Amino acid sequence: MARATERRRWGTPPRLAGLLAGLLAGLLAAGGLETLRLAGLPPVGTDPLVLLTVAGCTAAGGRASGASCGAPLLLYRGAGWLGGAAAPDGPTALLLVVSSTVLVLIVGALRERADLAMPRLDRERGERRALEAQLLQAQKMGSLGQLTGGIAHEFNNLLTTVRGHSELLLADLADDARARESVLQIQAAADGATALSRQLLAFSRPDSLGPGATPVADVVRSTGQMLWPLIGDAIRLEVHASPPTGRVRAMPIQLQQVILNLAINARDAMPDGGRLELRTSDVEIDAATAASAPGMRPGRYVLLAVRDTGCGMDEEVRAHLFEPFFTTKAPGRGTGLGLSTVYGLVKGWGGYIAVESEPGGGSTFRIYLPRIEEAAALAEGPGGA
Numbered sequence: 001m002a003r004a005t006e007r008r009r010w011g012t013p014p015r016l017a018g019l020l021a022g023l024l025a026g027l028l029a030a031g032g033l034e035t036l037r038l039a040g041l042p043p044v045g046t047d048p049l050v051l052l053t054v055a056g057c058t059a060a061g062g063r064a065s066g067a068s069c070g071a072p073l074l075l076y077r078g079a080g081w082l083g084g085a086a087a088p089d090g091p092t093a094l095l096l097v098v099s100s101t102v103l104v105l106i107v108g109a110l111r112e113r114a115d116l117a118m119p120r121l122d123r124e125r126g127e128r129r130a131l132e133a134q135l136l137q138a139q140k141m142g143s144l145g146q147l148t149g150g151i152a153h154e155f156n157n158l159l160t161t162v163r164g165h166s167e168l169l170l171a172d173l174a175d176d177a178r179a180r181e182s183v184l185q186i187q188a189a190a191d192g193a194t195a196l197s198r199q200l201l202a203f204s205r206p207d208s209l210g211p212g213a214t215p216v217a218d219v220v221r222s223t224g225q226m227l228w229p230l231i232g233d234a235i236r237l238e239v240h241a242s243p244p245t246g247r248v249r250a251m252p253i254q255l256q257q258v259i260l261n262l263a264i265n266a267r268d269a270m271p272d273g274g275r276l277e278l279r280t281s282d283v284e285i286d287a288a289t290a291a292s293a294p295g296m297r298p299g300r301y302v303l304l305a306v307r308d309t310g311c312g313m314d315e316e317v318r319a320h321l322f323e324p325f326f327t328t329k330a331p332g333r334g335t336g337l338g339l340s341t342v343y344g345l346v347k348g349w350g351g352y353i354a355v356e357s358e359p360g361g362g363s364t365f366r367i368y369l370p371r372i373e374e375a376a377a378l379a380e381g382p383g384g385a
């Protein structure tokens with residue numbers, strides 16, 4: 001009974017032979033001989049002569065199948081392969097003398113091939129997961145942008161009403177100093193709220209393309225000058241920004257806002273001091289690199305890298321970094337709008353942001369801004385601040 005089941009599973013002996021022949025043929029075709037040899041053949045002299053044929057399986061009707069007939073006969077003895085004889089002709093040329101050693105070798109070789117393939121499979125699986133996560137993140141940021149944009153827009157309308165009516169009130173209250181003071185407070189609060197909703201709009205509906213061609217290196221250098229008093233003596237500032245870094249279609253003042261936001265975050269991440277580096281370079285993103293980062297397009301970019309040696313971020317923080325109002329700072333110390341503004345501006349410029357950070361290992365923000373071609377930049381001239 002068990003035997004019958006076994007037979008059903010493996011088929012008749014010629015089928016088994018065919019299976020092994022196919023296996024061997026596959027191994028040979030893929031350079032398997034070498035693999036078999038490397039897989040550790042038994043010591044010379046201990047193994048009997050082994051004949052292997054990749055031919056020899058005979059169809060039930062007595063005719064040798066096309067694939068098997070006349071295929072090479074391989075001889076294995078000791079540590080070497082003596083190949084090259086032809087398989088015997090004839091209908092019943094089943095010649096399959098396979099010692100248990102060889103079977104073990106085949107399995108070993110296959111396992112070795114599988115072992116070689118596993119890291120690649122693992123890596124590909126990891127890459128796919130990372131891509132899916134990035135895609136999800138991009139979709140989340142898109143929906144969040146729509147939501148915050150809608151809210152900010154409504155708030156703007158309401159604030160326009162608040163400001164308009166407080167102007168009217170001020171005019172009517174010329175003689176009432178106390179009432180005027182209250183209305184001025186209302187106006188100040190409305191101004192603060194307007195600035196906030198403008199920041200939210202920058203995140204959600206980026207429209208930040210500047211008219212001119214802004215030289216990134218110049219803006220980075222001049223912003224670097226402003227940074228000294230902001231970051232303090234304990235942080236060493238290094239600015240590597242020199243031509244020929246290209247030009248981008250971003251308003252200089254907004255580019256400056258991006259750099260300031262990143263630099264201030266870096267400062268906050270290094271309360272005990274450290275190193276802050278701003279670096280610009282021209283880079284070219286090819287199709288393969290772009291494909292590994294959803295939202296990135298191939299092309300020529302100016303890369304602005306902001307690197308710090310601060311506390312770094314864990315995965316949880318990295319996952320929410322650019323969301324409006326996400327902050328890990330104490331109440332009153334951060335609104336959580338800095339990076340959402342950066343994100344909105346960079347998207348508006350058609351750019352891309354990548355973040356690399358580990359807890360305790362510092363952070364690097366890389367901002368890719370589409371480069372304006374030289375001819376176009378000359379025609380357009382420098383962008384004014």
Ligand SMILES: Nc1ncnc2c1ncn2[C@@H]1O[C@H](COP(=O)(O)OP(=O)(O)OP(=O)(O)O)[C@@H](O)[C@H]1O
Pocket residue numbers: 261265266269308310311312313317321322326327328329333334335336337338339340363
């Ligand atoms: N360079 C950095 N190193 C470590 N953590 C950072 C860095 N940059 C940003 N973060 C983390 O990301 C969070 C969000 O940053 P974001 O600039 O949006 O807001 P914020 O700095 O908290 O507040 P705001 O910028 O509005 O004052 C920060 O609270 C901090 O946890």
Ligand SMILES: [Mg+2]
Pocket residue numbers: 261264265334337338339
């Ligand atoms: Mg910030």
